Amino acid sequence: ETGVTQTPRHLVMGMTNKKSLKCEQHLGHNAMYWYKQSAKKPLELMFVYNFKEQTENNSVPSRFSPECPNSSHLFLHLHTLQPEDSALYLCASSQEGERVSGEQYFGPGTRLTVT
Amino acid sequence: GQNIDQPTEMTATEGAIVQINCTYQTSGFNGLFWYQQHAGEAPTFLSYNVLDGLEEKGRFSSFLSRSKGYSYLLLKELQMKDSASYLCAVLDSNYQLIWGAGTKLIIKP
Numbered sequence: 001e002t003g004v005t006q007t008p009r010h011l012v013m014g015m016t017n018k019k020s021l022k023c024e025q026h027l028g029h030n031a032m033y034w035y036k037q038s039a040k041k042p043l044e045l046m047f048v049y050n051f052k053e054q055t056e057n058n059s060v061p062s063r064f065s066p067e068c069p070n071s072s073h074l075f076l077h078l079h080t081l082q083p084e085d086s087a088l089y090l091c092a093s094s095q096e097g098e099r100v101s102g103e104q105y106f107g108p109g110t111r112l113t114v115t
Numbered sequence: 116g117q118n119i120d121q122p123t124e125m126t127a128t129e130g131a132i133v134q135i136n137c138t139y140q141t142s143g144f145n146g147l148f149w150y151q152q153h154a155g156e157a158p159t160f161l162s163y164n165v166l167d168g169l170e171e172k173g174r175f176s177s178f179l180s181r182s183k184g185y186s187y188l189l190l191k192e193l194q195m196k197d198s199a200s201y202l203c204a205v206l207d208s209n210y211q212l213i214w215g216a217g218t219k220l221i222i223k224p
Contacts, residue, residue, distance in 0.1 A: 004157070040123065040216055040217075041216055042119070042213075042214040042215055042216045042217075043158075043202070043204075043214040045211070045212070090157065090158070102145070102146055102148055102163065102204070102206040102210075102212055103148070103160050103163065104160070104212075105160075106157035106158045106159070107157055108155075108156060108157045109157065
């Protein structure tokens with residue numbers, strides 16, 4: 001495997017379900033990100049793990065919870081989602097020093113549909 | 116607030132040239148990025164500008180004017196495979212990436 005991988009690629013879940021999205025990066029990077037991409041809207045940064053420190057967007061609902069067990073793996077745990085959470089969820093990674101470089105490598109995304 | 120504007124959709128002809136504009140209003144500036152995203156695929160890095168001027172990379176060029184808060188991506192000798200969305204993003208004073216909504220480019224034969 002190379003680059004950034006995400007599983008599953010497609011997910012349909014009911015509002016009462018609990019599921020997890022998985023991301024793995026094979027680039028030796030030290031920062032990982034979760035983004036939400038909705039049609040015709042800017043990428044929305046949800047969570048950042050940089051040097052194991054988590055930074056989150058305060059507008060992200062608590063029904064989304066991230067987990068980063070090591071620098072190569074990132075999870076997004078989902079529970080009691082709403083239909084408006086249906087979107088493409090993208091994982092990205094980058095190699096960062098003291099400051100963010102901005103050049104990120106993205107996975108193919110998980111297309112999530114909440115019914 | 117911080118804002119990045121780019122056209123929603125553009126159409127161009129195979130073999131032609133197209134310019135995709137991006138204007139930004141951000142709290143500080145530490146560089147501007149262009150990413151390409153084919154339908155159903157991951158965004159991929161195209162270019163990075165931090166100083167004023169034109170950066171050329173093969174058929175693609177990116178221009179920046181910091182005083183005008185303006186950038187453009189120029190695509191020459193268009194090919195059908197260039198049909199994609201092009202995302203503009205700015206690194207602000209907090210080194211946070213601020214993203215535009217993307218420009219969907221449709222190439223016609």
